Amino acid sequence: MDLGISGRTALILGGTQGLGLSCAQSLASAGVNVVINGRDAERATQVAESLGVKSVSGDVSRPAERRRIIEEARAVGPISILVTNAGGPPPGPVESHAHDTWLNALETNMLAALDFAVQCLPSMKEEGFGRIVNVTSFTVREPYPNMGLATGVRAGLTGAMASLAREVAASGVTVNNLLPGLMDTGALHRVYTAQAAKEGISEEAAKIRMAESVPMRRLGLPEDFGNVCAFLCSRHAAYMTGQSITVDGGLSRSLL
Numbered sequence: 001m002d003l004g005i006s007g008r009t010a011l012i013l014g015g016t017q018g019l020g021l022s023c024a025q026s027l028a029s030a031g032v033n034v035v036i037n038g039r040d041a042e043r044a045t046q047v048a049e050s051l052g053v054k055s056v057s058g059d060v061s062r063p064a065e066r067r068r069i070i071e072e073a074r075a076v077g078p079i080s081i082l083v084t085n086a087g088g089p090p091p092g093p094v095e096s097h098a099h100d101t102w103l104n105a106l107e108t109n110m111l112a113a114l115d116f117a118v119q120c121l122p123s124m125k126e127e128g129f130g131r132i133v134n135v136t137s138f139t140v141r142e143p144y145p146n147m148g149l150a151t152g153v154r155a156g157l158t159g160a161m162a163s164l165a166r167e168v169a170a171s172g173v174t175v176n177n178l179l180p181g182l183m184d185t186g187a188l189h190r191v192y193t194a195q196a197a198k199e200g201i202s203e204e205a206a207k208i209r210m211a212e213s214v215p216m217r218r219l220g221l222p223e224d225f226g227n228v229c230a231f232l233c234s235r236h237a238a239y240m241t242g243q244s245i246t247v248d249g250g251l252s253r254s255l256l
């Protein structure tokens with residue numbers, strides 16, 4: 001299917017590994033000029049070269065770096081597709097997190113996404129086309145043990161983005177959230193290795209137990225996610241905005 005976005009420029013934050021990388025691969029296959037971001041400059045350059053795309057390294061939790069990332073990405077073209085993503089906050093009971101940990105999670109997983117969106121909106125509005133996709137988590141729909149910090153900041157982002165989506169809806173810009181379930185990528189690997197260490201079981205046993213908790217009886221694959229992201233960025237998704245789309249093999253048990 002022609003997604004109708006060939007030649008447009010996309011900035012994929014946290015796009016050098018895992019789910020962000022999968023979004024970058026799917027968008028690049030659709031003919032989009034992709035710019036990937038990550039903190040590790042060497043990895044960003046290597047991954048970009050292997051995909052035939054550009055990279056801009058930098059830490060999205062730092063406001064000054066956010067401005068530089070945007071400026072460098074704009075050298076490729078006006079950003080009409082923005083995927084906000086980064087590493088997730090640490091797991092643990094709500095009572096265990098220090099104030100600074102909350103502030104860092106807020107900056108990385110909520111305020112960064114809002115800041116990038118606000119910075120990209122003027123040119124999107126001018127073009128009459130924009131796609132903002134925020135990678136959040138299925139835990140925004142259904143709480144999950146030890147994920148209170150991640151869920152708290154992502155619920156805040158979801159609330160702000162729900163308002164933003166309506167504010168810009170008439171200008172051809174859509175704003176949606178993609179909610180990964182238990183996906184076999186870096187963030188989940190850190191969760192099941194921590195569970196294995198805590199319970200004295202093997203990593204493989206912890207991973208299999210996790211996969212069996214999903215109605216589809218498997219963990220999600222990066223490509224399960226990236227292609228949905230590309231669809232949300234396509235011309236065909238023009239009438240979808242303000243939505244939270246779960247990609248989780250049926251894991252979250254909510255009616256809507």
Ligand SMILES: NC(=O)c1ccc[n+]([C@@H]2O[C@H](COP(=O)([O-])OP(=O)(O)OC[C@H]3O[C@@H](n4cnc5c(N)ncnc54)[C@H](OP(=O)(O)O)[C@@H]3O)[C@@H](O)[C@H]2O)c1
Pocket residue numbers: 013014015016017018019020037038039040041043058059060061085086087088089108135136137138150180181182183184185186187188
């Ligand atoms: N995998 C799952 O099952 C799952 C489930 C629910 C939610 N999520 C969330 O979805 C997101 C992606 O997960 P994933 O498994 O794909 O993670 P991942 O494999 O760890 O990849 C994270 C990507 O973000 C980059 N990154 C991390 N912190 C950054 C920062 N401060 N600034 C810029 N780039 C940053 C990483 O590169 P560098 O390290 O080089 O910066 C990497 O490219 C995470 O926020 C995660 O919590 C994942």
